[in-house]
Amino acid sequence: MDAYKSSVDFAEATAFLSHACYEQDKMALRATLKNKSILSGLLSRLSSCSSHGRVCVSPVLVAQRRNNSTSPKLKVDFNQSTGVAVMHMQNPPVNSLSLGFLTEFCIAVEKLEMDKSCRGLILTSSQPKVFSAGLDIMDMYGKKLEQYEEFWRAVQEMWLKLYSSNMVTIAAINGSSPAGGCLMSLSCDYRIMADNPRYSIGFNETQFGIVVPVWCKEAMTTIVGHRNTELTLELGLLYNPSDALKIGLVDQLVPEDQVLATATKTMTKWLAIPDHARRITKSMMRKPTIDKIMSIREADMQQYISFISKDSTQKMLGTYLEMLKKKRG
Numbered sequence: 001m002d003a004y005k006s007s008v009d010f011a012e013a014t015a016f017l018s019h020a021c022y023e024q025d026k027m028a029l030r031a032t033l034k035n036k037s038i039l040s041g042l043l044s045r046l047s048s049c050s051s052h053g054r055v056c057v058s059p060v061l062v063a064q065r066r067n068n069s070t071s072p073k074l075k076v077d078f079n080q081s082t083g084v085a086v087m088h089m090q091n092p093p094v095n096s097l098s099l100g101f102l103t104e105f106c107i108a109v110e111k112l113e114m115d116k117s118c119r120g121l122i123l124t125s126s127q128p129k130v131f132s133a134g135l136d137i138m139d140m141y142g143k144k145l146e147q148y149e150e151f152w153r154a155v156q157e158m159w160l161k162l163y164s165s166n167m168v169t170i171a172a173i174n175g176s177s178p179a180g181g182c183l184m185s186l187s188c189d190y191r192i193m194a195d196n197p198r199y200s201i202g203f204n205e206t207q208f209g210i211v212v213p214v215w216c217k218e219a220m221t222t223i224v225g226h227r228n229t230e231l232t233l234e235l236g237l238l239y240n241p242s243d244a245l246k247i248g249l250v251d252q253l254v255p256e257d258q259v260l261a262t263a264t265k266t267m268t269k270w271l272a273i274p275d276h277a278r279r280i281t282k283s284m285m286r287k288p289t290i291d292k293i294m295s296i297r298e299a300d301m302q303q304y305i306s307f308i309s310k311d312s313t314q315k316m317l318g319t320y321l322e323m324l325k326k327k328r329g
């Protein structure tokens with residue numbers, strides 16, 4: 001009964017999002033992100049739905065949902081016949097994960113998640129040479145406490161949505177993917193990267209004085225093991241594609257012009273597995289990490305706010321931003 005009620009409540013909440021026009025969607029989600037209690041309610045409902053491999057949505061909602069949407073920062077191409085959506089990140093110049101981008105991203109993933117006909121999601125970039133530059137540093141610099149909170153909630157939400165997705169998720173990494181960009185791809189089921197030695201992927205945070213959150217460490221450890229995580233995070237390492245492949249940070253390298261085609265072919269292989277068996281297995285593998293992270297979510301928020309608002313952290317971020325800008329000039 002509780003599970004049923006959760007499903008209905010969650011469907012109602014998402015119905016609201018689905019019916020609203022895109023700008024209204026964004027406002028609604030951002031209002032939600034501002035409200036801790038509503039958000040954790042929605043999240044626990046989401047995780048209780050997805051952990052059982054069920055999609056909790058009424059057929060009416062599915063019929064009314066827009067499947068092909070173009071928003072300023074994302075382009076989603078959903079092929080009904082294959083059940084695969086390709087999400088192109090288009091937040092120039094470097095697909096930084098700003099609050100605006102993260103909000104649109106969460107809405108887009110949520111909509112696909114609730115659509116029973118969508119079984120696979122390929123995440124890629126429309127920007128040349130960059131998959132994603134990671135978290136938008138401007139959203140972590142010189143802002144008010146409530147803005148840090150809103151931003152971090154969106155970061156947590158993005159990770160949870162991708163990591164706990166029922167869909168098969170494949171990252172088609174067609175450019176550099178430092179820090180938050182790497183985290184995004186690590187949340188997917190499979191990573192295919194362009195074999196171009198000029199591209200890099202990894203976690204460089206400590207190099208400019210930032211500490212990755214504990215859930216980022218947890219997620220990485222499950223993929224590349226304790227030692228590789230320790231080395232990467234402590235030294236703030238970025239890897240070229242072949243070194244990334246060696247430590248298992250990516251699963252496959254292909255020539256740059258074949259990244260998307262390979263992702264599509266790989267998706268077909270994954271979708272040949274019966275959904276229910278794959279979903280339950282995915283949940284079995286990931287649920288312990290998700291549960292652990294959900295239990296420290298608010299503590300993580302407080303740690304982030306206190307760390308990011310410190311004068312010393314702000315000073316380091318300011319210096320790093322200057323350095324990034326000077327690089328061009």
Ligand SMILES: CCCCCCCCCCCCC/C=C/C(=O)SCCNC(=O)CCNC(=O)[C@H](O)C(C)(C)COP(=O)(O)OP(=O)(O)OC[C@H]1O[C@@H](n2cnc3c(N)ncnc32)[C@H](O)[C@@H]1OP(=O)(O)O
Pocket residue numbers: 093094096129130132133134135136137138176178179180181204205210211212213214216303304307308321324325327328
């Ligand atoms: C003790 C307890 C602690 C508790 C927890 C604390 C948590 C603290 C926070 C932890 C967060 C961890 C998780 C993730 C963190 C991040 O993601 S931080 C962001 C890190 N990202 C980077 O360092 C990447 C920086 N960018 C680049 O290296 C390059 O831009 C690129 C991606 C390789 C692309 O290079 P290129 O094509 O040459 O473009 P550029 O000329 O360098 O850049 C173009 C413009 O874009 C701006 N820009 C680049 N990156 C960002 C960014 N991340 N955010 C905002 N803006 C960015 C750059 O400044 C250029 O701007 P203009 O000069 O104005 O054009």
